[in-house]
Amino acid sequence: MASYFPRWVPAxxxxxxxxxxxxxxxxxxLGIQHVVAMFGATVLAPLLMGFDPNVAILFSGIGTLVFFVxxxxxxxxxxxxxxxxxxxxxxxxxxxxxxxxANLPVALGGIVAAGALYALIGVVVMKVGYAxxxxxxxxxxxxxxxxVIGLNLAPIAVKGIAGSTFDTWIGIATIVAVxxxxxxxxxxxxxxxxxxxxxxxxxxYLACANGLGLGKPIDFAPVAAAAWIGLPKFQAPVWDGxxxxxxxxxxxxxxxxxLGHVKAVAAMTGQNLDPYLGRAFLGxxxxxxxxxxxxxTGVTTYAENIGVMAATKIYSTLVFVVAALAALVLGFCxxxxxxxxxxxxxxxxxxxxxxxxxxxxx
Numbered sequence: 001m002a003s004y005f006p007r008w009v010p011a012x013x014x015x016x017x018x019x020x021x022x023x024x025x026x027x028x029x030l031g032i033q034h035v036v037a038m039f040g041a042t043v044l045a046p047l048l049m050g051f052d053p054n055v056a057i058l059f060s061g062i063g064t065l066v067f068f069v070x071x072x073x074x075x076x077x078x079x080x081x082x083x084x085x086x087x088x089x090x091x092x093x094x095x096x097x098x099x100x101x102a103n104l105p106v107a108l109g110g111i112v113a114a115g116a117l118y119a120l121i122g123v124v125v126m127k128v129g130y131a132x133x134x135x136x137x138x139x140x141x142x143x144x145x146x147x148v149i150g151l152n153l154a155p156i157a158v159k160g161i162a163g164s165t166f167d168t169w170i171g172i173a174t175i176v177a178v179x180x181x182x183x184x185x186x187x188x189x190x191x192x193x194x195x196x197x198x199x200x201x202x203x204x205y206l207a208c209a210n211g212l213g214l215g216k217p218i219d220f221a222p223v224a225a226a227a228w229i230g231l232p233k234f235q236a237p238v239w240d241g242x243x244x245x246x247x248x249x250x251x252x253x254x255x256x257x258x259l260g261h262v263k264a265v266a267a268m269t270g271q272n273l274d275p276y277l278g279r280a281f282l283g284x285x286x287x288x289x290x291x292x293x294x295x296x297t298g299v300t301t302y303a304e305n306i307g308v309m310a311a312t313k314i315y316s317t318l319v320f321v322v323a324a325l326a327a328l329v330l331g332f333c334x335x336x337x338x339x340x341x342x343x344x345x346x347x348x349x350x351x352x353x354x355x356x357x358x359x360x361x362x
Contacts (some may be wrong), residue, residue: 005073008318016314018076018269030314031322035330037304038080038323040194043340044351045081046297048156049089050101053340055232056081058331059296063287064324067301070283071276073317076265076309078324079287082300083355084253085111087152092243097156098345104295108237110247111292118251119285126278130259137256147360157356160349166215167346170208174201174350187311194304194351201347209344218342226338232331235295251285254300258284261301268306269315 006019016022022030038060046056063079071077085107089095092110093103101107125133161171178197182190189196209215258280266273280301288298309315330336 006317008316011316014313016316018074018271018315018317020316021318022314022316027316027319028322030312030316030319032326033312034078034305034308034319034323035326036195037308038078038302040198040351041083041302041304041355042080044194044198044348044355045083045086047340047343047348048086048097048352049107049297050093050095050099050104051297052100052233052295052337054331054334054337055234055295056291056297057327057336058232059287059291059294060299061324061327061331063284063291063299064320064327066287066290067280067283068317068321068324070286071279075262075273075276075280076269076305076315076317076320077261077280077301078305078320079284079299080302080304081297082250082254082257082288084250084257084300085114085247085298086156088247088250090156092240092246097159104235105238106240106243107247108235108292108295109239110243111298112237112289113244113248114251114254114298115285115288115290115292117248117285118254118288119282121251121255122278122281122283122285124278125281130274130277133255133259137252151360154353154356154360157349157352160352161346162349163345164215166208167349170201170205170215170344170346171350171353173204174198174347175354177201177204178351178354194355197354198343198347198351201350202343205344205347215344218344220342223335223338223342226335228335229332230334232334232337233295237292250298254284254288254298255281257300261303261306264306265309265315268310 008019008021011020011022021027042056042060043053046053060080067077067079089107093101093107095101161168174197177200178193181196182193185196205215206218210217259277262273262277262280284300291297291299
């Protein structure tokens with residue numbers, strides 16, 4: 001009888017399979033690399049919805065561990081903040097686009113509902129298979145849904161860099177930096193355009209605003225005052241029927257995302273992962289429910305981490321356990337969260353334009 005978890009064996013070749021393991025040192029380094037890969041998007045999504053990035057990072061780590069257990073450690077994946085929720089969360093809460101979201105609990109109730117629907121779909125797939133999903137949601141349907149999400153978000157992104165001429169130029173500089181990293185970056189850096197482009201935009205803003213006085217300077221006082229270790233600011237959901245009805249259908253998009261992720265990983269590893277699709281949906285759904293119950297964003301499998309796997313040819317699922325644990329550590333660091341909150345609005349706006357455009361194109 002096969003065990004629930006694989007018996008990870010030492011890797012012997014250049015390509016490391018999901019059921020193989022590397023020595024502790026490389027496993028730790030690769031886990032940190034996956035945290036870096038998911039970091040830009042996982043932090044950006046909560047900021048665009050008015051969520052606490054510390055809480056989102058924490059629940060991304062918890063969600064990844066939940067997913068790992070659900071699939072029996074056989075599907076390499078990191079669960080980060082899903083951009084599919086942004087449009088409906090903003091619509092349900094009336095979020096203005098900057099600062100904390102005053103109606104966050106209402107959105108959390110909808111996120112939990114979406115996770116419950118997602119988990120239910122996973123149970124059905126485990127019982128009857130996934131062929132009905134491909135018939136119900138062919139690419140022409142899922143593609144149109146995702147494109148509409150990206151297009152609906154476009155005005156929010158443009159608003160982020162339209163406050164002043166200075167803001168516009170900072171936003172454009174950030175967009176250009178992301179493009180340069182994606183096209184001209186050496187080696188693995190091409191897999192991290194959002195993170196590295198955001199850092200470049202941040203440094204340009206810092207030089208121009210704090211150094212030359214061309215814009216509102218970044219205030220680092222909250223960073224200095226924040227503790228190194230502390231509990232994140234958890235929030236409980238509020239069960240609003242209208243918000244739940246608006247947000248819950250996002251589960252359909254999450255199914256499409258996860259289906260594509262598992263198929264892509266299967267193609268890269270040469271393994272048939274179809275038997276784990278239902279469990280992948282269930283794990284992602286439960287992770288989303290847990291996140292929504294405590295103040296986090298809905299989560300989904302991450303293309304950024306697929307990119308890292310494609311570049312390194314290392315698919316060991318143990319690497320993602322390390323990545324998840326590293327995210328948990330960051331989640332309990334208020335100073336880290338305070339530093340994230342110093343990211344200027346025009347930089348976020350530039351990153352949002354790139355990401356929302358990519359969502360539409362995808």
